Amino acid sequence: MSLLTQEHELVRKTAREFAEKYVEPIARKMDRENYYPREAIREAGKLGILTPTVPAEYGGGGGDLRSAVVVLEELGRVSGGFSLLVEAYGILFADAVNNFASRRQKEEILPKVAAGDKIGAFAxxxxxxxxxxxxxxxxxxxxxxxxxxxxxKMWITNGYYADYYLLAARTGPLEARHKAITVFLLPRSNCVEASPIEVMGVRGTGTAELKFNDCVASDDDIVGEVNGGWKIIMHTLNVGRVAISGVAVGVARGAFEEAYQWALNRELFGKKLIDFQNTQFEIAEMAAAIETARALAYYAAYLYDVKSPDFLMMSHVAKLQTARIAVDVTRRAVQIEGGFGYSKESKAEMFYRDAKILEIGEGTNEVMKYVVFKLIHKR
Ligand SMILES: Cc1cc2nc3c(=O)[nH]c(=O)nc-3n(C[C@H](O)[C@H](O)[C@H](O)COP(=O)(O)OP(=O)(O)OC[C@H]3O[C@@H](n4cnc5c(N)ncnc54)[C@H](O)[C@@H]3O)c2cc1C
Structure with a gap:
């Protein structure tokens, strides 16, 4: 049985064409100048790529989680930054709004967000x-x-440019911890002070520090129930951990493809780099790791799509392993390219820096292991 249907392959074709036409030309500008790709976001909105799981009635892609992983893999192959931006936008923000907001909230916000006219961030x-x-x-x-x-709030992807924040706030005592957290859907206004943060990789994603000073919200701005935010946050992160695995697969592929081409063309000691068995073994290691990452990401997404109870474990296994694979494959790609790999001309260099956030964002490797152990121990 294939985990991906013909429909997923059509989504892949659209996402790949979009990535090559609109993202590839700006990927280096995003990285070098911390350029936020406002126009490409609108173009992605026109194709439903920005919010792959939001229903078509709101202007989204109308797909399942596997569709989102397909999109993020194809975007990640040309830019880890653009892919992560879409993941935070389309899954952490838009998919969460679609899953948990009221009909009124969805009707008001989702069409603008899906079109790329208004930006959403998960804070x-x-x-x-x-x-x-x-x-x-x-x-x-x-x-x-x-x-x-x-x-x-800190480290918020798209946060600098966002028009709406899906914001977690304490609505009870600190000691009550997760039982006293509420999620608000807060429109941006003058009460929000945003400062950009310079980051190592996934640059151009509008990473921001945000200060909320006497921001006023109404009961209508609450998503779900008062003190019921934790369930929303956990569900969203569990889904996000699979989606971000798609980013990891893409980033690994992008670096691999460049390094492979490099090895085919580079000559040393009177032969091509690819003709050394060590290089062949490296290429094989990288390809095997990418296939492993891909299998994990799509299997975890499939488990979510079919509502399997095994989803939670696989979401965390996929996030942990695909992030490690992305870091390992991009590191090997830099090594294959030698001095070029260490230069700013190399895409592998960019992907290597992009990959590192995947071991930190949406739960660090240590947090993934904490959850995996807890699930094993409970059985
Ligand atoms: C580029 C970027 C984009 C981001 N985007 C967003 C976003 O859009 N929205 C958002 O809300 N957040 C976002 N984040 C925040 C991200 O989710 C956090 O940075 C991450 O969860 C780690 O939290 P921390 O930075 O506070 O590190 P800490 O929690 O302080 O962790 C420090 C170290 O302690 C380790 N550690 C933690 N718990 C344990 C444990 N139980 N046992 C042993 N070691 C442990 C960690 O693994 C880590 O190595 C982003 C971060 C970055 C860098």
């Missing part, structure tokens, strides 16, 4: 707490008939 992490997200300190307090939000 959970804080300077105090990333892995320990249940300890977040951003507060939302009831004053009169309104909610007043104050706090500080």
């Amino acid at each position: 959970l992490s804080e300077p105090c707490c990333g892995s320990d997200a249940a300890a977040i300190q951003t507060r939302s307090e009831r004053r009169g008939g309104e909610w007043v939000i104050n706090g500080h």
Whole structure:
């Protein structure tokens, strides 16, 4: 049985054509100048690529999680940054809104977000707490008939340019941890102070530090229930961990393809680099690792699509292993390219830096192992 249908292959064709036409030409500019690809985002919106799992009635791709992984793999093959940007946009923000927001919220926000006219960001992490997200300190307090939000978010992808934040805030005591967290769908206004953050890889993704100063929200801006935010956050991250595995597969492929071409053309000691058995073994190691990563990512997405109880374990296994594979394959690609691989002319160099975030963002490798152990121990 194939995990991917003909429909997924059509999505792949669209995503690949889009990536080569619109993303490839700006990938280096994103990386070198920290350029945020506003126009390419709109183009992706026209094709449903930006929000692959949002229903077509809202302007999204109308696909399942495997469709999203296909899109992210193809985007990642030309730019880890663009792929991660779409993952945070289309899955952490838009898929979560689609899964948990009210009909009114969805009708108001999703069409603009799916079209790429309005940007959405998922704002959970804080300077105090990333892995320990249940300890977040951003507060939302009831004053009169309104909610007043104050706090500080950190590392938020698309955050600098976002028009809407899916924001996790504390609505009870710190000691209550995850039981006192509420998710708000907050439109950007003057109460939000955004500062860009310079990062090592996945550049051009609008990574930002955000300060929320007396931001006012109404009951209508709550997603789900008061103090019911943890369920939304966990579900979204579990799905995101599979989606980001697609980014990892793409980044590994992008570096592999360049290194393979390099080995075919580079001459040394009177022969081609590819004719040395060590190079052949390296190419084989990299290809085998990419196929492993791909199998994991698509299998985990399939388990989600068919609502299998095994999904949770595989989501964390896929995230852990695909991130490691992306770092390992991109490192080997740089090595095959020698001095060129270490230069800014090499794409492998960019992919190597892009890959590292995959072991940190949306849960570090250590957090993945923590969850895998917990699931094994519970059995
Ligand atoms: C480029 C980028 C984009 C991001 N985008 C977003 C975004 O869009 N939205 C968002 O909300 N967040 C985002 N993040 C934040 C990201 O999810 C966090 O950085 C990540 O979860 C790690 O949290 P931390 O940085 O606070 O590190 P910490 O949690 O302080 O971790 C530090 C170290 O401790 C280790 N550690 C943690 N727990 C344990 C444990 N139990 N046992 C042993 N070791 C442990 C970690 O693995 C890590 O090595 C982004 C981060 C970056 C860098």
